[in-house]
């Protein structure tokens with residue numbers, strides 16, 4: 156018996172010392188063997204109502220440094236924080252840090268296809284193609300400008316029905332933004348009452364605002380993947396993923412049945428179908444990586460990445476308008492003076508200094524994707540003295556840049572003057588504002604998103620005044636703290652909409 160106890164204690168001591176030696180070589184919390192910092196994180200999540208994953212990670216950054224190793228369960232996260240370190244890794248060493256996690260959970264969800272979670276030559280080809288097609292359809296130019304203007308008018312018409320009443324602006328705004336993407340991808344739009352659109356919004360929410368129990372699967376990559384179905388939240392993600400894929404596939408099939416592949420494409424799907432045909436004609440009858448499964452995944456990525464992100468940023472902008480009525484009024488006066496009651500266009504952007512500063516400050520404070528999308532290293536590498544394994548999940552801590560008091564003094568204050576030249580009153584952009592991340596994997600939809608933010612926000616402030624309802628005033632701090640998730644959304648709230656006399 157004594158011998159057995161001695162052997163067990165010896166084994167445990169050996170395991171612990173091996174763990175300690177390995178952990179001491181790395182910067183970051185030591186944690187426990189097998190569980191890492193998970194118990195501490197769970198304790199914090201249970202005892203602190205204000206616990207948020209990105210705040211926890213940033214707390215670790217404050218305690219241990221700008222490049223740290225955080226082990227949760229058996230999964231190592233390498234957190235890269237601060238503008239200089241983020242640039243040194245994702246821009247200067249982009250070839251090393253532009254991969255996506257090879258973790259089994261991501262493989263199940265995305266199968267290494269699409270734009271968001273693919274890598275290597277497949278990702279390069281698809282990204283290049285998507286950017287070219289979106290440019291051909293006038294991204295950053297008049298075609299998509301008209302499309303957004305039409306949706307902005309529709310949104311304003313819809314909101315004017317609520318004059319003097321309170322409403323949850325979320326669904327109105329998201330529908331308008333989804334219609335812009337649907338126009339580009341499928342050359343169609345849905346009515347605001349379309350039940351499929353409602354369903355789509357529910358499923359994208361499940362995908363972008365996943366909870367901690369989903370991440371639990373990520374924390375233990377060695378667990379059999381069948382266990383994923385035991386976690387309700389992981390299951391919800393997989394179901395939503397399937398729903399969005401089926402939805403996209405139905406639409407692709409409709410387009411495919413009617414599209415004459417020799418004619419000029421009018422949407423992304425038609426351009427893709429034509430590319431498939433050209434590849435089949437030129438090669439050995441092979442579409443290469445441009446097959447139908449890749450098409451569905453790419454389309455669903457554009458849909459999911461392009462809807463909740465922009466819509467939620469606009470919701471943050473209206474919330475900040477409500478909590479800073481003097482700034483809302485200053486932007487309205489600027490809009491009235493510069494463009495009066497005519498329709499806004501992208502040409503007006505450079506004359507609307509306060510509006511631009513307001514949108515930038517919104518993006519800084521909102522920290523919409525605080526830890527960006529997960530990366531990984533292409534191979535075993537040393538970065539800033541820390542060994543980084545290709546199995547580690549690398550997180551660009553964008554939140555740490557936007558909240559850096561050296562770059563943005565009093566970072567928790569909403570202050571549009573950071574983006575204004577105080578002598579001339581003109582807009583002054585900052586290179587440290589990086590909501591779309593940086594480097595080769597930076598947001599593919601940045602140009603579209605910037606256009607949408609401007610072309611939706613200006614008519615909203617031109618035609619309406621927004622006010623928080625009583626509940627929103629009472630719960631201000633909770634609403635501004637927001638939810639956890641890949642996309643950081645404000646907590647549910649309702650605003651009172653007042654039409655302005657034009």
Ligand code: HEM
Pocket residue numbers: 270271272282456457460461462464465468523524527528529551590591592593595596597598599600601603604
């Ligand atoms: C305000 C709105 C938006 C924000 C803040 C935003 C932010 C981001 C961020 C932080 C990433 C990850 C970059 C990285 O991996 O380091 C990303 C990736 C991506 N975004 Fe956006 N995004 C927005 C809107 C859009 C729109 C409108 C589209 C669609 C047209 C889009 C499509 C994508 C795609 C496809 C990727 C993956 C790129 C890749 O892995 O190569 N995004 N976005």
